[in-house]
Amino acid sequence: MDALVELLGALLDTCEERGLIFPLVVIATDDDGSVLFALGVDGVNDVELLSPHADRIKDPRLPISISVIDAEGNSIRGRIAAADPDTLVLH
Numbered sequence: 001m002d003a004l005v006e007l008l009g010a011l012l013d014t015c016e017e018r019g020l021i022f023p024l025v026v027i028a029t030d031d032d033g034s035v036l037f038a039l040g041v042d043g044v045n046d047v048e049l050l051s052p053h054a055d056r057i058k059d060p061r062l063p064i065s066i067s068v069i070d071a072e073g074n075s076i077r078g079r080i081a082a083a084d085p086d087t088l089v090l091h
Helices: 002-017 054-058
Strands: 024-029 035-041 047-049 064-069 075-080 088-090
Touching: 002 024, 002 064, 002 075, 002 088
Parallel strands: none
Antiparallel strands: 024 035, 024 064, 035 047, 064 075, 075 088
């Protein structure tokens, strides 16, 4: 779980560097397309859990796909593969 938090933090930094406009919505799905979590991120310090399925993140099945959508509809997508669970590869 700590590795996922670090990967998400780095992803949010990348979003800011690429000029995505806050607030952002972050959606993570596991290998069968089930939503692991959805977050609202305001760009300051506030993160809001938007998904009622956050309990699934305790034991996620890899790969995990992550999509970030900004206030203007721009997006970044990434994937955490089973072969390298400590790396988020952007698409």
